[in-house]
Amino acid sequence: MDTNKFLFFFKDMQTSSYALQLVEVEKQFGDVRAVDNVSLEVKKGEFFALLGPSGSGKTTLLRIIAGLESAGKGSVFIGGKNVTKNPPYARGIGMVFQDFLLFPHKTVGENIAFPLKMKKMSATHQQEQLSWVLDLVRMKGYEDRFPNQLSGGQKQRVALARGLVARPDILLLDEPLANLDRELRKEMEVEMRRFQAEIDIPFVYVTHNQEEALTLSNRIAVMKDGHFEQVGDKLELYDEPATAFVASFLGLNNTISGEVLRQENDFSFIDWKGIELKIPTPNGIKPGDRIAYYLRSEKMHINPHGKSNPVDGSITLTAVLRDIIFKGQYSDYFVILDNDEEMVISDVPDIESLKIGGKVDVSWLPSSGFSFAADGEE
Amino acid sequence: MAVKQFLHSKDLKALALSLPGALFIIFFLFIPLATIVVYSFWRTESYTMIADWNLNNYLTILTTKTYLTFLFRSLSMSLAVSFISLIYSWPVAYYIAKYGGRYRLILTMLTAAPFFTGILLRVTAMQQILGPIGVVNMFLSNIGLKPLHLLMYSHYATGLGLIYLWIPFMVLAIYLSLLTFDFKLLDAAMINGASPLRAFWEVTLPLNWIGTCIGLALVFIPTFAATITPKFLGGVNGALYGNILAHQFGSTGTWALGSAMGVLMFTISSLFVFIVFKTVNLNRSGYTGKIAGE
Amino acid sequence: MASINHQASALKTGQVVLLVLLYIFLYFPLLFITYDSFVHNIIWPFPPEWTLEWYQKLLGMSDFHAGLKNSFYIGLFTAIPATLFSTAAVIGLLKYRTRWRGGMILLYISPLFVPGLLIGISTLMFNANVMGMSGKLISAIIANTTEDIAFSFLVILAQLVRYDWRMDEAAMVFGATPAQVFWEVTLPTIWPAILGAFLVSFILAFNNLEISYYNLGAIPTLPTIAWGSLRHGIKPELFALATVINMLVFSAIAGLFFLIQTGMVRFGYRGE
Ligand SMILES: Nc1ncnc2c1ncn2[C@@H]1O[C@H](COP(=O)(O)OP(=O)(O)OP(=O)(O)O)[C@@H](O)[C@H]1O
Numbered sequence: 001m002d003t004n005k006f007l008f009f010f011k012d013m014q015t016s017s018y019a020l021q022l023v024e025v026e027k028q029f030g031d032v033r034a035v036d037n038v039s040l041e042v043k044k045g046e047f048f049a050l051l052g053p054s055g056s057g058k059t060t061l062l063r064i065i066a067g068l069e070s071a072g073k074g075s076v077f078i079g080g081k082n083v084t085k086n087p088p089y090a091r092g093i094g095m096v097f098q099d100f101l102l103f104p105h106k107t108v109g110e111n112i113a114f115p116l117k118m119k120k121m122s123a124t125h126q127q128e129q130l131s132w133v134l135d136l137v138r139m140k141g142y143e144d145r146f147p148n149q150l151s152g153g154q155k156q157r158v159a160l161a162r163g164l165v166a167r168p169d170i171l172l173l174d175e176p177l178a179n180l181d182r183e184l185r186k187e188m189e190v191e192m193r194r195f196q197a198e199i200d201i202p203f204v205y206v207t208h209n210q211e212e213a214l215t216l217s218n219r220i221a222v223m224k225d226g227h228f229e230q231v232g233d234k235l236e237l238y239d240e241p242a243t244a245f246v247a248s249f250l251g252l253n254n255t256i257s258g259e260v261l262r263q264e265n266d267f268s269f270i271d272w273k274g275i276e277l278k279i280p281t282p283n284g285i286k287p288g289d290r291i292a293y294y295l296r297s298e299k300m301h302i303n304p305h306g307k308s309n310p311v312d313g314s315i316t317l318t319a320v321l322r323d324i325i326f327k328g329q330y331s332d333y334f335v336i337l338d339n340d341e342e343m344v345i346s347d348v349p350d351i352e353s354l355k356i357g358g359k360v361d362v363s364w365l366p367s368s369g370f371s372f373a374a375d376g377e378e
Numbered sequence: 379m380a381v382k383q384f385l386h387s388k389d390l391k392a393l394a395l396s397l398p399g400a401l402f403i404i405f406f407l408f409i410p411l412a413t414i415v416v417y418s419f420w421r422t423e424s425y426t427m428i429a430d431w432n433l434n435n436y437l438t439i440l441t442t443k444t445y446l447t448f449l450f451r452s453l454s455m456s457l458a459v460s461f462i463s464l465i466y467s468w469p470v471a472y473y474i475a476k477y478g479g480r481y482r483l484i485l486t487m488l489t490a491a492p493f494f495t496g497i498l499l500r501v502t503a504m505q506q507i508l509g510p511i512g513v514v515n516m517f518l519s520n521i522g523l524k525p526l527h528l529l530m531y532s533h534y535a536t537g538l539g540l541i542y543l544w545i546p547f548m549v550l551a552i553y554l555s556l557l558t559f560d561f562k563l564l565d566a567a568m569i570n571g572a573s574p575l576r577a578f579w580e581v582t583l584p585l586n587w588i589g590t591c592i593g594l595a596l597v598f599i600p601t602f603a604a605t606i607t608p609k610f611l612g613g614v615n616g617a618l619y620g621n622i623l624a625h626q627f628g629s630t631g632t633w634a635l636g637s638a639m640g641v642l643m644f645t646i647s648s649l650f651v652f653i654v655f656k657t658v659n660l661n662r663s664g665y666t667g668k669i670a671g672e
Numbered sequence: 673m674a675s676i677n678h679q680a681s682a683l684k685t686g687q688v689v690l691l692v693l694l695y696i697f698l699y700f701p702l703l704f705i706t707y708d709s710f711v712h713n714i715i716w717p718f719p720p721e722w723t724l725e726w727y728q729k730l731l732g733m734s735d736f737h738a739g740l741k742n743s744f745y746i747g748l749f750t751a752i753p754a755t756l757f758s759t760a761a762v763i764g765l766l767k768y769r770t771r772w773r774g775g776m777i778l779l780y781i782s783p784l785f786v787p788g789l790l791i792g793i794s795t796l797m798f799n800a801n802v803m804g805m806s807g808k809l810i811s812a813i814i815a816n817t818t819e820d821i822a823f824s825f826l827v828i829l830a831q832l833v834r835y836d837w838r839m840d841e842a843a844m845v846f847g848a849t850p851a852q853v854f855w856e857v858t859l860p861t862i863w864p865a866i867l868g869a870f871l872v873s874f875i876l877a878f879n880n881l882e883i884s885y886y887n888l889g890a891i892p893t894l895p896t897i898a899w900g901s902l903r904h905g906i907k908p909e910l911f912a913l914a915t916v917i918n919m920l921v922f923s924a925i926a927g928l929f930f931l932i933q934t935g936m937v938r939f940g941y942r943g944e
């Protein structure tokens with residue numbers, strides 16, 4: 001037996017356990033490489049978030065999966081079938097768009113039943129599916145309204161219902177909550193998770209909001225300039241960002257950079273504009289190299305000067321408190337260090353002893369931050 | 379399921395849909411126009427075209443005083459008509475666009491609607507108003523005044539008739555341009571110290587200049603080629619260049635000469651359009667080259 | 673402040689006056705001959721001597737029936753291809769971005785910049801001398817079509833720039849084939865624009881004199897009959913004809929307007 005062929009067969013078998021598989025997908029627009037050699041597997045039942053800044057290629061990638069854009073290179077598998085050459089209407093997908101794109105001349109019921117009608121499903125069957133999905137999104141009784149008679153949140157639910165009604169192999173969502181106000185967004189985030197858990201259809205969810213991605217998904221891919229910087233479990237990304245970009249994008253809001261002066265055990269000492277700082281040594285870094293270090297503000301502590309009681313191994317620096325932003329459970333403290341650099345610390349509010357303009361001590365554990373070789377970008 | 383290769387280039391799809399009409403226009407309008415260019419260098423003899431290449435037709439129409447007089451008359455007429463229409467249409471279109479509110483559409487449709495009656499019947503109606511036994515002069519004589527000779531079969535009557543026919547185009551062109559104009563820009567200009575008139579000159583007119591130019595072209599071109607209006611409103615001495623041109627294709631059968639006149643007419647119209655659009659500075663026109671949804 | 677407000681309202685009043693004068697200028701002649709078409713004393717119809725004789729004369733005019741039929745054919749068979757060509761073109765140019773869009777739009781509206789007289793004589797020369805077919809209904813239809821493609825293109829373009837083509841994409845993702853997308857989503861939204869373009873082309877071709885005249889030779893249409901009889905002085909039966917045509921045009925426009933106003937027709941969609 002031809003082993004190659006057998007392996008190939010085996011690979012195919014594996015493929016089919018994924019709801020979606022992308023193999024080395026590429027897309028070029030003029031001189032812009034919107035999607036650059038992206039491979040990805042999304043498992044059945046998974047809530048997958050595609051996170052990245054504006055222009056990173058998220059929408060383009062989603063449109064390639066949907067078949068609205070042709071992949072320059074690479075293949076797309078949906079439900080184990082190679083659909084690279086299939087038109088959008090022969091891919092078995094559902095999609096929810098940022099501005100909903102409900103058909104204005106059709107009622108809510110007709111909008112939602114549209115995918116079923118296209119499948120030429122029988123009327124009774126359509127009715128069954130419709131009432132199931134209306135229950136799911138809690139829109140019973142709105143069937144005969146027109147889209148312009150709905151609120152933003154209701155439109156969102158209808159758009160979701162339309163995406164789900166035909167029980168697609170996969171549901172694609174392109175920033176579906178971006179047009180809703182904050183309150184509604186929080187509410188819909190909860191709903192969204194409920195739908196997904198209830199129906200077991202995998203979601204591929206595009207957003208540029210890290211909070212949304214962390215709240216909703218099981219796994220996240222962080223995208224930059226058309227390629228994936230890191231793909232993984234959300235906690236993995238949160239706790240172990242693989243690159244400086246991922247670290248900065250996932251809310252590591254203090255960036256420190258400097259040259260390595262000397263190294264001791266697993267730690268390096270860098271010169272941060274006149275302050276010597278101890279940080280974990282990234283792979284393959286020698287004295288003389290430049291390093292970027294990211295610190296999450298929640299992992300830091302602030303105390304009035306001389307009153308700090310740091311844990312073993314902590315670093316403590318003195319600073320002047322410039323501003324306080326009260327956030328409820330905690331406050332954001334903006335301080336100026338001796339080297340004129342600014343930092344933000346999130347800590348419990350302490351109105352009594354922390355005053356703007358006062359001297360403070362800032363402390364953190366060196367191992368609570370992430371360091372990377374600085375690649376030119378500061 | 380028929381899963382064919384779906385992803386053609388967008389250019390291809392756009393062409394597949396727009397090429398048929400484009401070819402129709404090219405074949406049935408541009409090619410005939412090109413043939414009269416060819417014929418303008420030929421000769422007509424007893425109702426047949428003879429391919430005897432020469433410049434005589436052009437020499438005739440460019441040196442004979444009669445032809446030049448008619449040409450000059452037509453040119454002054456259409457310049458005057460376009461200019462008057464322009465001045466009159468601006469405040470009207472401005473009012474509809476800015477204050478028309480929910481009646482904008484109907485107010486605009488009302489200015490455009492008479493156009494659909496057809497040129498001939500509208501000229502007939504005008505004749506019934508302006509002629510020697512038109513209602514204006516009948517009214518004047520009924521109340522014991524002298525009739526207005528100005529309105530009877532004169533160039534003024536022709537001019538009025540032409541404005542009557544084509545002013546809807548001008549209103550429409552300016553109105554459509556103003557529809558996409560952000561009137562809040564005027565507030566910005568006035569807050570910064572511009573008087574209303576100054577704001578109009580500095581902001582409104584430049585940003586709607588393309589629409590205005592289109593209006594000018596749409597009025598100038600048909601008036602320059604007018605035949606029916608001068609014939610029925612202009613009186614015995616009212617003929618314009620278009621009438622003389624049309625005459626060549628009537629009983630005289632001097633088609634080659636007529637073709638040359640047609641080419642000259644087209645050239646002058648194009649020159650007018652060219653000069654008018656020369657004044658357009660795309661960077662200052664607010665034109666982005668984009669269509670909604672992009 | 674007060675003086676500026678005063679100035680502004682004076683300006684506004686002036687504009688209203690100009691608008692009203694324009695309407696009077698545009699409609700008085702048409703209304704007057706409508707009135708005239710029902711009276712016997714057409715020259716100074718005060719007081720009116722009511723009559724329907726001009727309508728009887730109109731029906732009795734030689735060639736009236738043939739002219740009506742020919743005008744109708746020219747209107748119909750010009751409007752159909754003009755609307756089809758321009759609808760396809762607008763959809764193609766707006767839905768699929770192409771680098772030829774600007775050039776194509778120019779090409780489509782270019783017939784507006786050629787006067788009817790020139791279209792008439794050049795197609796006459798071309799048909800007679802090159803194609804060897806003159807004095808045929810089809811020649812007039814083809815020549816009118818070139819001009820009316822431009823008009824209907826503009827009518828449709830003006831409406832469709834507001835259409836959101838991503839709706840078509842949405843439909844396709846939900847399983848609609850290109851044909852289904854057109855019938856289920858595109859057409860139900862844009863049909864008023866298409867109907868408008870059809871009506872405009874029909875009316876223009878039906879009433880056209882200059883283009884048709886040169887292409888038709890001896891074949892009568894309503895405008896050429898009117899033209900012929902006008903040359904022999906005022907013919908009140910033409911007032912009757914104008915009245916009938918105006919009635920038809922106005923009911924078409926009013927119908928379309930009613931559809932738009934009552935919201936039976938909506939264009940485009942931007943997620944609101
Ligand atoms: N049709 C197109 N033609 C040319 N360039 C395009 C096209 N579509 C996208 N691009 C380019 O590809 C890149 C990726 O765009 P894309 O819309 O995928 O970004 P995105 O991650 O969805 O951004 P956003 O968060 O702003 O929606 C951008 O540089 C964009 O300008």
Ligand SMILES: [Mg+2]
Pocket residue numbers: 058059060
């Ligand atoms: Mg996007």
